[in-house]
Amino acid sequence: MSDPDILATLRDLLPDGTVSTADAAVLGRSIDASGAPAIGAALALVQPRSTEQVAAVVGAANAAGVPVVPQGALTGLAGGANAVPGALLLDLSALNRILHIDVEERLAVVQPGVTVAELAAAASAAGLFYAPDPASAEWATIGGTIATNAGGMRCIKYGVTRDAVRTLEVVLADGSLVRTRPSTIKGVAGLDLTGLIVGSEGTLAVVTEATLSLLPAPGPSRGVSAVFPTLAAGIAASNAIAAGPNVPSTLELLDDIVLGAVDAYLPHAGIPIGAKAWVLAITDSVHGADAELSAFERIFREHGALTVDRADTPIELDRLLTARRLLNQAMRALRGGSLNGDVSVPRSRLLALVERFAALANELHVVIGVGGHAGDGNLHPVVAFDPGDPEQVAAAHEAYQRISGIAQQLGGTMTGEHGVGIEKLAALDGELPPRLREMQRAIKAVLDPNGILNPGKKY
Amino acid sequence: MSDPDILATLRDLLPDGTVSTADAAVLGRSIDASGAPAIGAALALVQPRSTEQVAAVVGAANAAGVPVVPQGALTGLAGGANAVPGALLLDLSALNRILHIDVEERLAVVQPGVTVAELAAAASAAGLFYAPDPASAEWATIGGTIATNAGGMRCIKYGVTRDAVRTLEVVLADGSLVRTRPSTIKGVAGLDLTGLIVGSEGTLAVVTEATLSLLPAPGPSRGVSAVFPTLAAGIAASNAIAAGPNVPSTLELLDDIVLGAVDAYLPHAGIPIGAKAWVLAITDSVHGADAELSAFERIFREHGALTVDRADTPIELDRLLTARRLLNQAMRALRGGSLNGDVSVPRSRLLALVERFAALANELHVVIGVGGHAGDGNLHPVVAFDPGDPEQVAAAHEAYQRISGIAQQLGGTMTGEHGVGIEKLAALDGELPPRLREMQRAIKAVLDPNGILNPGKKY
Numbered sequence: 001m002s003d004p005d006i007l008a009t010l011r012d013l014l015p016d017g018t019v020s021t022a023d024a025a026v027l028g029r030s031i032d033a034s035g036a037p038a039i040g041a042a043l044a045l046v047q048p049r050s051t052e053q054v055a056a057v058v059g060a061a062n063a064a065g066v067p068v069v070p071q072g073a074l075t076g077l078a079g080g081a082n083a084v085p086g087a088l089l090l091d092l093s094a095l096n097r098i099l100h101i102d103v104e105e106r107l108a109v110v111q112p113g114v115t116v117a118e119l120a121a122a123a124s125a126a127g128l129f130y131a132p133d134p135a136s137a138e139w140a141t142i143g144g145t146i147a148t149n150a151g152g153m154r155c156i157k158y159g160v161t162r163d164a165v166r167t168l169e170v171v172l173a174d175g176s177l178v179r180t181r182p183s184t185i186k187g188v189a190g191l192d193l194t195g196l197i198v199g200s201e202g203t204l205a206v207v208t209e210a211t212l213s214l215l216p217a218p219g220p221s222r223g224v225s226a227v228f229p230t231l232a233a234g235i236a237a238s239n240a241i242a243a244g245p246n247v248p249s250t251l252e253l254l255d256d257i258v259l260g261a262v263d264a265y266l267p268h269a270g271i272p273i274g275a276k277a278w279v280l281a282i283t284d285s286v287h288g289a290d291a292e293l294s295a296f297e298r299i300f301r302e303h304g305a306l307t308v309d310r311a312d313t314p315i316e317l318d319r320l321l322t323a324r325r326l327l328n329q330a331m332r333a334l335r336g337g338s339l340n341g342d343v344s345v346p347r348s349r350l351l352a353l354v355e356r357f358a359a360l361a362n363e364l365h366v367v368i369g370v371g372g373h374a375g376d377g378n379l380h381p382v383v384a385f386d387p388g389d390p391e392q393v394a395a396a397h398e399a400y401q402r403i404s405g406i407a408q409q410l411g412g413t414m415t416g417e418h419g420v421g422i423e424k425l426a427a428l429d430g431e432l433p434p435r436l437r438e439m440q441r442a443i444k445a446v447l448d449p450n451g452i453l454n455p456g457k458k459y
Numbered sequence: 460m461s462d463p464d465i466l467a468t469l470r471d472l473l474p475d476g477t478v479s480t481a482d483a484a485v486l487g488r489s490i491d492a493s494g495a496p497a498i499g500a501a502l503a504l505v506q507p508r509s510t511e512q513v514a515a516v517v518g519a520a521n522a523a524g525v526p527v528v529p530q531g532a533l534t535g536l537a538g539g540a541n542a543v544p545g546a547l548l549l550d551l552s553a554l555n556r557i558l559h560i561d562v563e564e565r566l567a568v569v570q571p572g573v574t575v576a577e578l579a580a581a582a583s584a585a586g587l588f589y590a591p592d593p594a595s596a597e598w599a600t601i602g603g604t605i606a607t608n609a610g611g612m613r614c615i616k617y618g619v620t621r622d623a624v625r626t627l628e629v630v631l632a633d634g635s636l637v638r639t640r641p642s643t644i645k646g647v648a649g650l651d652l653t654g655l656i657v658g659s660e661g662t663l664a665v666v667t668e669a670t671l672s673l674l675p676a677p678g679p680s681r682g683v684s685a686v687f688p689t690l691a692a693g694i695a696a697s698n699a700i701a702a703g704p705n706v707p708s709t710l711e712l713l714d715d716i717v718l719g720a721v722d723a724y725l726p727h728a729g730i731p732i733g734a735k736a737w738v739l740a741i742t743d744s745v746h747g748a749d750a751e752l753s754a755f756e757r758i759f760r761e762h763g764a765l766t767v768d769r770a771d772t773p774i775e776l777d778r779l780l781t782a783r784r785l786l787n788q789a790m791r792a793l794r795g796g797s798l799n800g801d802v803s804v805p806r807s808r809l810l811a812l813v814e815r816f817a818a819l820a821n822e823l824h825v826v827i828g829v830g831g832h833a834g835d836g837n838l839h840p841v842v843a844f845d846p847g848d849p850e851q852v853a854a855a856h857e858a859y860q861r862i863s864g865i866a867q868q869l870g871g872t873m874t875g876e877h878g879v880g881i882e883k884l885a886a887l888d889g890e891l892p893p894r895l896r897e898m899q900r901a902i903k904a905v906l907d908p909n910g911i912l913n914p915g916k917k918y
Contacts, residue, residue, distance in 0.1 A: 104702050105805050128703075149647045160645060162654075163622070178894055184803040185835040186619060187872035188608050188658045189879060189890050191899045195621075195654035199647045216703030243563050244587075244675030245745065286704065287747020344643040346564050376644040413646035420648060431648050435637055439905060440650045446901040 003043055003086065006064045010046060010088075013056040020045045029091060030083035032076040033136070034340075036423050039456050040085025042069070047091045051169070051177065051208040054092070058206055058452075059175020061088055067455050070202035072112065072144030075136035077340055078421025080148065080201045084456050092143050095208065101126045106214045107166060107183065112143025112207045116150075119212070128214040131158035134417070135325075143207050149199030151417030153250040156242065156375035157284075158215070160417065162198040169209035170197060173448040183211045196443070201419050202454040204447040218284035221249065222312050224296045225280040225320045226305035227272050231255055234277025235351045237303035238374040241281050242347055246292040250282035251375025252324050255354055257361075258331060258369035261384070262323045265330035269322055272307050279374070280320055327371040328382060334367060337387035339400040344378040345412030356406045357381050364395045368403075378416035405430050420458045428459075462502055462545065465523045469505060469547075472515040479504045488550060489542035491535040492595070493799075495882050498915050499544025501528070506550045510628070510636065510667040513551070517665055517911075518634020520547055526914050529661035531571065531603030534595035536799055537880025539607065539660045543915050551602050554667065560585045565673045566625060566642065571602025571666045578671070587673040590617035593876070594784075602666050608658030610876030612709040615701065615834035616743075617674070619876065621657040628668035629656060632907040642670045655902070660878050661913040663906040677743035680708065681771050683755045684739040684779045685764035686731050690714055693736025694810045696762035697833040700740050701806055705751040709741035710834025711783050714813055716820075717790060717828035720843070721782045724789035728781050731766050738833070739779055786830040787841060793826060796846035798859040803837040804871030815865045816840050823854045827862075837875035864889050879917045887918075 010019045020026065021044045029045050030038040043066070048054045061068045067087040074081055083089060096113035103126050110119055116130070116137040123130040133152035134140050140150065145161045146168070168180045180194040181187055197204050228234035238253055254262070256276045263271040271278075281296040283289045293310065300308050311317035332338040345353050354370050361368040372380040381403050385396035404414030404427035414427040428437065441459050445451070469478045479485065480503045488504050489497040502525070507513045520527045526546040533540055542548060555572035562585050569578055575589070575596040582589040592611035593599050599609065604620045605627070627639045639653040640646055656663050687693035697712055713721070715735045722730040730737075740755040742748045752769065759767050770776035791797040804812050813829050820827040831839040840862050844855035863873030863886035873886040887896065900918050904910070 102807075104698060104807050106702060149651075151645055155645060159622075162651070163618075172894070176894060178892055180895070182803075182867075182870055182872050182890070183805060184837075184871050184875065186610055186614060186803045186832075186837045186875040188874050188876060189872050189883075189887065190895065191659055191663075191902060192608075192621070192651075192654050192657070193895065193898070195651050198651070200650055204650075216706060239563060243565060247675060285746065287750060288745065291746060344641075344645045346642060348561075348563050373645075378643075378645045408641075411641055412643050413641045413648050415647050416643065416645040417647060424648075428648065431641070433637055435631070435635060436639070436649065436652065439652070442905040443650060443902055446898060446905060 006060065006066050007044060009060045010057060013060060014048065014053055018047055018049070018053065026089065029071060029074065029089045032074040032079060032081045034077045034079045034421065034423055036079035036082060038083035039422060040083065042083035042087045042089045045089045045091060047094055049094045054206055054208050055171045055175045055177050057088065057090060058171045058173065062174050062450055062452050065450055065452065067452050069454050070147065070206050072141030073115065073139040075140045076144060076148060076419065076421065077342065078419040078423045080419050080421030080457055082422060090206065093141065098122050103128065108212045108214055110142050110210055110212065112141055112210065114142050116140050116142060116145060123214045124217065127217055129217045130164065130212065130214055132161045132164055142210055146198050146207050146210060147200065147202045148417070148419040151373070151378065153252060153373060155373060156251050157247050157249040162195060164212045165194060165198050166211040166213055168194055168197055168207050170205035170207050172205050173450065173453055201421065201458045203444055203458050204453065218249065219286040219289055221282050221284045221317055222289055222293055223280055223282035223317050223320055224293055224300065224308060224310050225278060226300035226308045227275040228277040229274055229304060229306055231277045231354060232351055233303045234279050235374065237300050238279045239347050240299045240303065241296055242375045246295050248281040248296065248375065249284040250280065252280045252372065253374035254278040254323055254327065254371040255369060257367060258327055258371045259323065261330040261334050261369055262326050265326060265333050271323065274306065278323060280324060282317070324371065327380065331369045331382035331384050334384040335386045337385045337396070339383040339396055341381040341400060341403045342415050342418040343381065343403060343407035343412055344416030345407055345410045347377045349410040349412065350374060350377060350379070353379065353407065353410055357403065360399055360402055360406065364399050366392065366395045366399045368399060401426060422457055465519065465525050466503060468519045469516060472519060473507065473512055477506055477508070477512065485548065488530060488533065488548045491533040491538060491540045493536045493538045493880065493882055495538035495541060497542035498881060499542065501542035501546045501548050504548045504550060506553055508553045513665055513667050514630045514634045514636050516547065516549060517630045517632065521633050521909055521911050524909055524911065526911050528913050529606065529665050531600030532574065532598040534599045535603060535607060535878065535880060536801065537878040537882045539878050539880030539916055541881060549665065552600065557581050562587065567671045567673055569601050569669055569671065571600055571669065573601050575599050575601060575604055582673050583676065586676055588676045589623065589671065589673055591620045591623055601669055605657050605666050605669060606659070606661045607876070607878040610832070610837065612711060612832060614832060615710050616706050616708040621654060623671045624653060624657050625670040625672055627653055627656055627666050629664035629666050631664050632909065632912055660880065660917045662903055662917050663912065677708065678745040678748055680741050680743045680776055681748055681752055682739055682741035682776050682779055683752055683759065683767060683769050684737060685759035685767045686734040687736040688733055688763060688765055690736045690813060691810055692762045693738050694833065696759050697738045698806050699758050699762065700755055701834045705754050707740040707755065707834065708743040709739065711739045711831065712833035713737040713782055713786065713830040714828060716826060717786055717830045718782065720789040720793050720828055721785050724785060724792050730782065733765065737782060739783060741776070783830065786839065790828045790841035790843045793843040794845045796844045798842040798855055800840040800859060800862045801874050801877040802840065802862060802866035802871055803875030804866055804869045806836045808869040808871065809833060809836060809838070812838065812866060812869055816862065819858055819861055819865065823858050825851065825854050825858045827858060860885060881916055
């Protein structure tokens with residue numbers, strides 16, 4: 001089928017205004033927040049308004065052998081939703097209804113275009129809690145967070161998106177609609193197709209409805225942060241907290257490069273002189289929060305904290321989080337450009353990891369600042385560079401690739417929560433043995449025999 | 460390859476005493492705790508002592524096209540480990556070492572033959588906690604609980620076995636050895652093969668090593684039980700607790716048939732007259748346990764409990780658990796035979812579920828008692844029958860099959876935690892659409908192209 005044929009088919013199947021080939025529309029939806037270039041020019045932007053329309057688009061694309069790139073808010077950081085040549089960009093944003101919040105069952109049924117923040121607010125209004133909290137929660141859609149198995153700051157206590165997904169309604173590559181399993185909490189009647197689809201980055205099926213577990217509302221979030229004279233002391237304090245017995249709801253780290261960048265970006269953030277590491281522990285426990293905060297504070301002091309700050313109100317906590325929230329922005333401001341990594345290692349290797357990034361930065365004459373979710377070993381190294389200097393650009397990209405290899409050598413992974421997309425394809429060799437990669441491609445071929453779903457990504 | 464050929468090959472590959480074709484040895488390992496008959500006569504019992512030996516057995520079997528049935532302690536309740544014709548029964552019990560308990564990372568690395576109780580004890584000795592707790596924990600092996608994605612009483616708070624599995628080392632069908640992913644807490648570098656293998660009942664790969672998450676030690680377990688004058692009141696009380704805000708670590712239910720059976724089996728268990736439902740809520744919270752127990756007690760009283768018992772010590776709690784622990788035994792004692800179901804439904808359908816089981820029992824002139832994990836909607840209906848009466852045997856088996864259908868009609872599943880094995884194959888039609896079953900078989904074929912791993916089960 002030629003390009004005009006599939007477009008004509010889609011225009012027959014869908015209401016007016018659903019299919020656009022206008023350059024501005026298509027190009028505006030061709031790359032995600034990674035800034036990675038599109039693999040090629042997409043054919044059209046398709047914006048269905050119902051599950052039936054999604055099924056019709058995918059079915060027609062499959063029959064025509066036309067690639068489909070499922071998209072949400074384009075907040076992804078791995079190029080997973082970037083355009084590929086001749087593709088239909090399948091924007092699911094208009095499927096944005098919260099269909100049901102069930103207080104007795106503690107679950108929500110939502111369409112994929114609902115944002116994480118919208119769901120969190122609806123859950124909260126019902127006295128419940130949606131735990132996954134990627135940094136992009138305000139814009140990121142549930143569909144996108146399912147595609148990437150998104151994490152966030154609260155994973156150390158509540159797990160990742162996969163842990164919240166009970167069942168999915170999906171459109172398969174041939175356009176048929178199936179539900180992966182009943183919505184029960186437990187169930188072992190088949191292979192875990194739900195879990196297989198979560199994190200598959202739109203390559204196995206298109207999610208059209210998700211049934212998600214909600215939790216009882218936690219207590220108010222309160223936290224303690226501390227600044228340490230050495231990176232080793234900060235990481236040791238973080239690891240001491242993570243080992244228990246009081247598991248915080250958030251446990252974050254920033255290294256001295258990030259602290260310097262934040263200080264330059266926002267001098268009144270109040271980063272102390274000599275700060276080599278910053279650690280923040282939050283609790284949202286309903287019972288025992290005071291004791292937990294005191295325990296965190298004690299651990300910080302035992303590890304030689306230079307300063308300790310405590311936040312007992314939302315405003316105070318917001319202030320404590322400022323430096324952490326500025327990680328990417330402040331690092332980018334250093335030189336104008338940045339590449340955001342996403343590695344995860346066993347916690348005992350965190351110090352070695354950050355030290356090896358520092359050595360890499362020295363070797364390549366780039367700047368690498370590191371911050372993120374120390375509590376679950378998932379850090380975001382940010383490479384800062386001058387986008388106008390070709391030598392720096394090349395060095396930054398080399399650093400970015402080698403960051404993955406360093407994490408892998410330390411028993412870790414090149415991606416803790418962002419996904420592979422197109423940005424991390426090259427690093428897969430260092431992580432998954434050829435046999436497993438073959439197997440994953442063969443499983444992909446079972447679900448998508450014509451290879452139309454988000455080709456050129458993930459595998 | 461003929462039977463003697465594969466046996467000769469195995470005897471060449473393995474140390475003396477590893478392969479047995481003696482009837483007593485083979486028959487003694489041919490059926491699991493379900494009591495379901497073997498599908499056919501196995502060829503030999505093979506008891507490797509190392510990962511390399513497991514790989515050698517599986518590789519040789521694959522080359523010869525000989526089926527392999529991976530086995531643990533045979534505590535399964537679905538016939539998943541039962542013999543199939545001409546198979547090698549691959550007993551993994553001798554791979555029984557706890558290789559590593561890592562306090563800082565809060566994880567354990569174990570061989571598949573370690574029992575759940577052994578791991579729990581080792582974790583406890585290190586000040587940590589292994590959460591999965593199937594009723595068979597004393598004997599069930601980690602390998603078997605991974606194969607079935609086993610649950611237990613603590614799932615409502617801590618999830619199922621899958622939630623504890625970080626990574627697996629597995630022997631693939633061709634005898635090659637791979638690790639599914641790094642041992643990091645988070646990671647999205649590939650499709651979730653780990654989750655796919657958990658719960659696959661030995662049909663995709665043979666687990667030779669598991670890296671499992673441990674949690675900080677919980678507080679002491681304390682509980683409150685209550686007896687209600689109607690089933691509806693008991694289930695309403697249970698659901699009110701499950702909805703939060705205090706999530707118990709265990710929330711169990713028994714209906715009046717089970718209570719009667721327990722009273723007959725052990726009169727001094729002290730079941731009150733007029734008891735139509737029994738509910739037990741346990742907390743193991745480190746902080747706030749007193750407030751939680753009071754909240755549970757208040758909910759029980761608000762729902763019209765006839766009696767409320769509180770257990771603040773391990774001995775008292777053990778006494779409260781007596782009736783629940785006797786569920787299967789007491790039901791079997793009623794008539795000499797029993798079939799153990801394992802359905803799961805949304806909690807709001809629990810009352811309808813038990814009422815429909817009662818109607819089914821009336822219709823078929825059988826006895827069905829129901830108890831189990833009401834907190835996560837996972838109940839175990841037990842059909843009691845006289846094994847010497849062919850009419851009762853037939854009626855009991857009909858009831859057992861229809862129990863699955865009733866759960867499915869109520870939006871549930873025929874198996875919450877026991878697995879499909881061979882016992883529930885017939886009920887799969889009612890739960891998974893043909894398209895998903897096809898897809899699961901095709902995924903199975905990717906991992907096991909010759910179909911040697913536990914054939915005739917699960918799909």
